[in-house]
Amino acid sequence: MNNIYHQEMVKEAVKAKFRGKSTVVSKGVPAYPFSAEREFRRITDAYMGLLNQTLKAHIPEMMNAYKKERHGDSRFDDSRDLDNEIRRMLQKVSEELEKSLADFGLDDKIRKISEILKSKSTREWKRIIKNTFAIDITEDYFSGEFYKDAIERWIADNILKIKSIPTDTLGNMRKILLDSYLNGRPIRDIQKDIQEEYNVTKSKARSLARDQISTLNAQITKLQQQDAGVKRYKWSTSKDSRVRDCHRELDGKIFSWDDPPEMWYMTKSRGIVYTGRRCHPGEDYCCRCVAIPVFDYETIDLPITSKGSLTTNGRAA
Numbered sequence: 001m002n003n004i005y006h007q008e009m010v011k012e013a014v015k016a017k018f019r020g021k022s023t024v025v026s027k028g029v030p031a032y033p034f035s036a037e038r039e040f041r042r043i044t045d046a047y048m049g050l051l052n053q054t055l056k057a058h059i060p061e062m063m064n065a066y067k068k069e070r071h072g073d074s075r076f077d078d079s080r081d082l083d084n085e086i087r088r089m090l091q092k093v094s095e096e097l098e099k100s101l102a103d104f105g106l107d108d109k110i111r112k113i114s115e116i117l118k119s120k121s122t123r124e125w126k127r128i129i130k131n132t133f134a135i136d137i138t139e140d141y142f143s144g145e146f147y148k149d150a151i152e153r154w155i156a157d158n159i160l161k162i163k164s165i166p167t168d169t170l171g172n173m174r175k176i177l178l179d180s181y182l183n184g185r186p187i188r189d190i191q192k193d194i195q196e197e198y199n200v201t202k203s204k205a206r207s208l209a210r211d212q213i214s215t216l217n218a219q220i221t222k223l224q225q226q227d228a229g230v231k232r233y234k235w236s237t238s239k240d241s242r243v244r245d246c247h248r249e250l251d252g253k254i255f256s257w258d259d260p261p262e263m264w265y266m267t268k269s270r271g272i273v274y275t276g277r278r279c280h281p282g283e284d285y286c287c288r289c290v291a292i293p294v295f296d297y298e299t300i301d302l303p304i305t306s307k308g309s310l311t312t313n314g315r316a317a
C-alpha cells in the first residue's frame, strides 16, 4: 500500500493498541495450512497411484521376458538386446501412463490447491489483524493481483516437478531390470525392487507436496507482512518433536525480513555445520514454522476502509 492519507487513517485506527510504543507483536500465531497440505498429498497420491496401476498391468509381461531368457529360450544375444527390449516395454508403459495422466487434470488440481492456500492464509491474516488491532481488513484486497505472480510461478513449477516424477521412476526401473538381469537375480527379487522403487517415488511425491505448501505459505506471508509495513517477525515453530534443532533455537527470536538467519544442522563428528543458506520460516526444506509479525507504528499500513476501523460492535477501535 502506498497512499499517505490512507496510512494516516490506519495509524489513527491502530494507535491505541501500540500504547505509545513504536512496535507491537501480533496477538496470535498464524496457523500453518495443514488442510492444504493434506489436500495436496491426496493429489500426489492419486497421481502416483496411476503410475502404480500402469506398472502393475505390465509387470507380468516384463517378467515373462525374463523367464523366457532364463529357460534358454533366448532372444537376447547380448545385454544391448535386452536393454532394447526393456526400453520397448517401458516405452509402452510410459505411453499408456501419459494417456491416463492427461485425463487426471493435474494443472487444475494444483491451481485449486493454491486457491485453498491463498484463502486460508488470507483468513489467518485477517484473524491476526483482528486479534491485534480489533479492526477488519478487506479480504478483497488480496483476491486479485496481489499474490498473482507468486502463485502463477508456484503452479508452473509444481506441474513441472510432479510431472517429472513418473519419468524419473521409469528410468530407475529400466536400470533395476537391466542390472537384475545381468546379475542373474531371481524374479521375486526384481518384483520386490520394483515395488520398493514405487514406494520411494510415492514418498518423494509426498515430501514434494509438503515442501511446496510451506514454500508458498512462506511467500504469501512475506508479501502480506511487507505490504503492511512489517519489517520484522518472531520465528515460531510447530513446537513438536519433528522440529529440527536449528529451528528450535530460532523459536521466539526476532528477525528482519531483510536479513533471514543462516540454517545449520547438527552432526555427531563435527558438531554444528552451517549450510550457507539463509531462510525465513517455511523456506527451509519441509519447514512448518511460521512468522509472527512485529508491527511498526511508523510504517504500518493495512487494507481497511474507514468503516473497517470500527469494531464489530460499532465502536471506534
Ligand SMILES: [Zn+2]
Pocket: 237, 244, 247, 281, 282, 284, 287, 288, 289
Ligand atoms: Zn521450521
